[in-house]
Amino acid sequence: MHDDKTTRRAGRPRSAEKNDAILRAALDLLARQGYVRMTLDQVAAAAGVSKSTIHLRWKTKADLLTAALAAVRMAGAPPSSGDLRTDLLAILRDFARTVERVNGMALIGTCLAEEDHTPELLALLRERTVLPRRALLREVLERGREEGSVRADADLEAAVSALLGPFYADHLAGRGGRPGWAEQAVDLTLAALRPVGGR
Amino acid sequence: MHDDKTTRRAGRPRSAEKNDAILRAALDLLARQGYVRMTLDQVAAAAGVSKSTIHLRWKTKADLLTAALAAVRMAGAPPSSGDLRTDLLAILRDFARTVERVNGMALIGTCLAEEDHTPELLALLRERTVLPRRALLREVLERGREEGSVRADADLEAAVSALLGPFYADHLAGRGGRPGWAEQAVDLTLAALRPVGGR
Amino acid sequence: MHDDKTTRRAGRPRSAEKNDAILRAALDLLARQGYVRMTLDQVAAAAGVSKSTIHLRWKTKADLLTAALAAVRMAGAPPSSGDLRTDLLAILRDFARTVERVNGMALIGTCLAEEDHTPELLALLRERTVLPRRALLREVLERGREEGSVRADADLEAAVSALLGPFYADHLAGRGGRPGWAEQAVDLTLAALRPVGGR
Amino acid sequence: MHDDKTTRRAGRPRSAEKNDAILRAALDLLARQGYVRMTLDQVAAAAGVSKSTIHLRWKTKADLLTAALAAVRMAGAPPSSGDLRTDLLAILRDFARTVERVNGMALIGTCLAEEDHTPELLALLRERTVLPRRALLREVLERGREEGSVRADADLEAAVSALLGPFYADHLAGRGGRPGWAEQAVDLTLAALRPVGGR
DNA sequence: CATGAATGAGCGTTCATTCAT
DNA sequence: GATGAATGAACGCTCATTCAT
Structure with a gap:
């Protein structure tokens, strides 16, 4: 029985690697193909997962691409060289x-x-x-x-x-x-x- | 080879009005829908012609939209108020x-x-x-x-x-x-x- | 110029044979497979047409099957043997x-x-x-x-x-x-x- | 081979409540949606179990629905008012x-x-x-x-x-x-x- | 035992393009 | 020339089933 700090969810955990791979592939393809031309098949192939795996995490294509853009994070503090x-x-x-x-x-x-x-x-x-x-x-x-x-x-x-x-x-x-x-x-x-x- | 200035084609000439209507509709829809989402059916409907009429003049969708953009003309002389x-x-x-x-x-x-x-x-x-x-x-x-x-x-x-x-x-x-x-x-x-x- | 009694519609006429074949196939498959299990691919294959041809005539699967059932016609006059x-x-x-x-x-x-x-x-x-x-x-x-x-x-x-x-x-x-x-x-x-x- | 009257299986016994809930949900959904339209997800949700739990007990969808119908029991004795x-x-x-x-x-x-x-x-x-x-x-x-x-x-x-x-x-x-x-x-x-x- | 993740096969529908009238 | 019919190739999405925890 393991009960550390985090409550253990039942069943197989969702692969974080797949999540990342999907979002990365989606963003890349979005930039290279555009919203409509990009297909979920392409994303699935590029991320090395099945199309259904994508749909398991994001209900629609729009949801996926929204998430892909939302995952983009910008740098941090402004430089300050003094000049x-x-x-x-x-x-x-x-x-x-x-x-x-x-x-x-x-x-x-x-x-x-x-x-x-x-x-x-x-x-x-x-x-x-x-x-x-x-x-x-x-x-x-x-x-x-x-x-x-x-x-x-x-x-x-x-x-x-x-x-x-x-x-x-x-x-x-x-x-x-x-x-x-x-x-x-x-x-x-x-x-x-x-x-x-x-x- | 015709040596007039205007090369005359045999048969019924293609209607210039239809040409214009198609190009106008295509440009408008391109701006409103984007390249992929815009369909030739929409262009045909907006221009009041059949889809085949479009293909008769431009071989592909890309050709049509290229022509539509090529037909755009910009104003003319710069203003000159003196200031x-x-x-x-x-x-x-x-x-x-x-x-x-x-x-x-x-x-x-x-x-x-x-x-x-x-x-x-x-x-x-x-x-x-x-x-x-x-x-x-x-x-x-x-x-x-x-x-x-x-x-x-x-x-x-x-x-x-x-x-x-x-x-x-x-x-x-x-x-x-x-x-x-x-x-x-x-x-x-x-x-x-x-x-x-x-x- | 032909102008008999019926006004001639432009373009290629819609094949009546295909119409019938589609409706017949649809009704048959509806009875054999049920509404959901029956697929438009099956109908297309049985009728010898492409799936798009079906969609050209009926917007949705429900429309097609409604039409197929509507095309069913029942006999005529009641028998009258005297008894x-x-x-x-x-x-x-x-x-x-x-x-x-x-x-x-x-x-x-x-x-x-x-x-x-x-x-x-x-x-x-x-x-x-x-x-x-x-x-x-x-x-x-x-x-x-x-x-x-x-x-x-x-x-x-x-x-x-x-x-x-x-x-x-x-x-x-x-x-x-x-x-x-x-x-x-x-x-x-x-x-x-x-x-x-x-x- | 156990020679008791009730055959006892090793390990945690399968919950009879879940069994019933699944069969009840399946029958209800079968009537409301039909065989094909009804999904195992719906059954699982209605019964409050996971989809895998269903498959653990019945190998296929057909098996489940067969069992659901088999569980239906009809009343009992005929009325006898004398008339x-x-x-x-x-x-x-x-x-x-x-x-x-x-x-x-x-x-x-x-x-x-x-x-x-x-x-x-x-x-x-x-x-x-x-x-x-x-x-x-x-x-x-x-x-x-x-x-x-x-x-x-x-x-x-x-x-x-x-x-x-x-x-x-x-x-x-x-x-x-x-x-x-x-x-x-x-x-x-x-x-x-x-x-x-x-x- | 029970769960949730993962998947392959397939469905209805769309669309640029080609064909027949 | 112009039309409408016909089509092949996808696409987004669903679902019964299998896998890993």
Whole structure:
């Protein structure tokens, strides 16, 4: 009789490895194929489980993909090198690297395309990836404001959009991945935010 | 081989009205449903033709949607009020209005999502809508440079991305449609581009 | 230009043979397998068409089977040999023969079993086969009443149930197909309906 | 081999309560959903056990339902008020009440529909419910014959079918539950069985 | 013994595409 | 040219059954 701290559930426990494999495969295929084109057969094959195993855990395809997006977790604390520009650059570069690694633009595209049909996708993408990243940038900018290198009356949310926006605009223009984009975005934004007659 | 200017085909000519109706319906449905979810039956019904009529003109679904995107034409000359800020604002506002009218973010999303599978879509979207709009902005910025209100060494392409980018970033952050976004983007960009010591 | 009497519909006409083959196969399989066990694949295979052809004509499985039952048509005029007993016997024997030929008890069973789930089935079976047969019997009994061989105050609907009922009761008792059942039912019923002191 | 009266198995004995709960749930669901539509998940949920517990006792779905039908037990002794008509009526009314209470027509329908596929079902239904009821009616009729109120040469099995049959015929005609059906059936049958010149 | 996980086979339905009129 | 019929290949989902704890 084992009765440690955790109450033992009856029956065979649900495999955590399978859970992870399924969610990973689902997210990957979602980015590579889009919501509709991705099939549960593909997910099952990629995760090495049967289709029924997926349905045992998530009732519908939408549930699965919602869970897959919900499982995405964003980094942690903002960098703090002591230099405003350096910190912003670090965040933007990490952002670009992550987007490229997970085929993020296609994933963003899918969530946008499905907004009318499965609005949870975009909502989750926003909550799990977009807003946390923005919060990081905002924190760094707030530190800059305290230091005096950012104008006190600056709209920091607008500044965040100015930092991230060029990445999207460049991608749509076919200029994605261009070296120096992050520096340009940071320098342009900081130039605009510099206090009048400042430093 | 016909040597007229207009090559004449034998038999009953294909109805241009039907062509247009099909392409219009296809584009609309592409934006509202996405590539895969949109069906040819829906297009046929919306255009008031039979499904076979569509296949008679375009061999595959991808061909049809490529043609639908290729048929998109962008405005024309840049505004020229004499004031740099006013002109940029006019372009950005028209941009936002157009995107909202045609469910443009979903359309962009679809093209992004399909990039691996049907790359022509994103290429055409870029060519027909993104790049022409960017060219407009660039022209205005160049006029500003000539006038002296924009720094001579400014990277104008980066500036264009700084002008358009916040729109995308805001949308993804759930801040889309926020009033004043265009003013903020223009003011931020122009502040950064202002010649040193300049007005 | 052909314009006879019937307005010519555009496109390829829908094959009437396929229609019939599908309905026939559906009814047969419905009787042999029951509603749920019967599959559209089986119907398609038996009818020599693709599954899609079935869905082109009937939106759902329930629609198809409803149509299959609705297509069942019952005989015509009641026999009239001049002898009441003979006429009733002829109807009952034809009834039994038909039920056996089309696996009718299983079909009836399916409609009863599905009553909670697809009530149209039992309703159609009733309308197309049960009630017409009862009407026949009733007509003959009415002629008997006019002749004076059936009591004037007899409840003829109850008499009809007395004529048909033993068939069902016998089947359930495992005595189905017993020779002489029809004679027994008719004689018992007529004996009960004979006018007091009548012929 | 144990030589007790009750064979004792080794290990924890199977819970009799669970057995009963499962069989009761299975029978109820069989009547309400039909053989194929009813699922073992539903049975497990209704009985408050796991699906595996069911399979532990019965190898297949068919086995379970066979056992469920086999567990049905019919009343007991025939009523004996001293009056033939009263006794027959009592049996028929109890019959109708029982059928309605357990959704009996749907259950009968399922057994009929499954006859080709799982013939044990109809066989058991017959053995456990139909034949016992018929035996009751037959006993009462035999008493009537001894009393002289039923003709000596009457075919009592046919009479039983004449008593029960109208119930089925009425149900199929959409006249089920009609008040007075039992009286009509009894009176019609007794009238036909009355000895010639008898009381 | 009892449970919950895991699965293979299969179902109704959809859709881009091809065929016949 | 234009239509509607016909189809093969999937897809999401279900379920009786088997496996592991």
